[in-house]
């Protein structure tokens with residue numbers, strides 16, 4: 259029996275072979291895979307991991323900014339920040355829904371996060387120390403997210419690509435509001451300008467690391483690009499981001515904390531210095547300044563929300579029963 263089963267798995271069934279053929283054709287035509295289509299297990303696994311990690315990042319990413327809602331300097335700033343944090347919750351929800359269409363229930367994905375088995379973007383393990391950090395996060399972190407995510411609107415998995423379209427529109431507002439916070443500070447008092455510069459200094463390196471390790475250390479990227487999940491490599495996107503923010507930082511009247519940053523006429527791009535990859539790895543391993551705090555807070559919020567989930571489940575069951583009775 260066991261042998262037969264192993265054999266069944268080793269030799270693709272006719273149905274599987276046809277599925278693979280159809281899948282390859284869709285990818286080759288640069289068209290879209292939809293939830294009911296046959297897909298290779300590796301494609302499903304890679305996407306489930308990527309989309310759920312993306313969802314976790316949106317949810318954990320609410321924390322550093324939510325921390326400043328009560329201390330926003332004006333009612334206008336407060337309402338903008340509340341709206342932004344709420345957008346991030348929405349991004350998490352679209353992405354969990356997209357991830358679920360690949361077959362893993364949301365509860366399982368959520369457990370993976372709470373049990374520390376799933377990753378989220380390491381940028382959110384850095385603290386937001388001053389009000390200017392709201393500016394630097396919006397401008398640099400949401401800015402890097404846009405560079406990463408605009409090409410994902412054309413990713414080969416339909417539900418992920420469609421979720422990204424709306425997310426990107428909202429992210430561009432986020433980046434704009436961050437830039438505007440920094441602009442006001444950098445054109446304010448000397449102390450405010452210093453606060454803005456300090457925030458940019460702290461977030462620049464970690465924001466560049468959001469694109470992931472250098473291409474040479476990113477072994478899975480090749481397969482993701484072959485499947486049209488990813489459209490550009492980590493280093494290509496990082497370069498695009500640097501090229502985008504240099505004129506923006508000049509318009510802000512601030513500087514980027516990199517002495518090696520300079521225009522390269524030959525390449526037609528800005529050269530920039532090596533990033534601290536040891537720090538990056540250490541933060542991913544859980545040793546960043548806020549890893550423990552972020553997880554504690556997430557677990558606490560999940561437990562505090564238990565009654566909401568229970569009430570929603572009871573309500574759904576009641577509605578289903580009513581429907582059944584009518585039928």
Ligand SMILES: [Fe+2]
Nearest residue numbers: 316345346349
């Ligand atoms: Fe977001």
Ligand SMILES: [Fe+2]
Nearest residue numbers: 346400429432
């Ligand atoms: Fe955002």
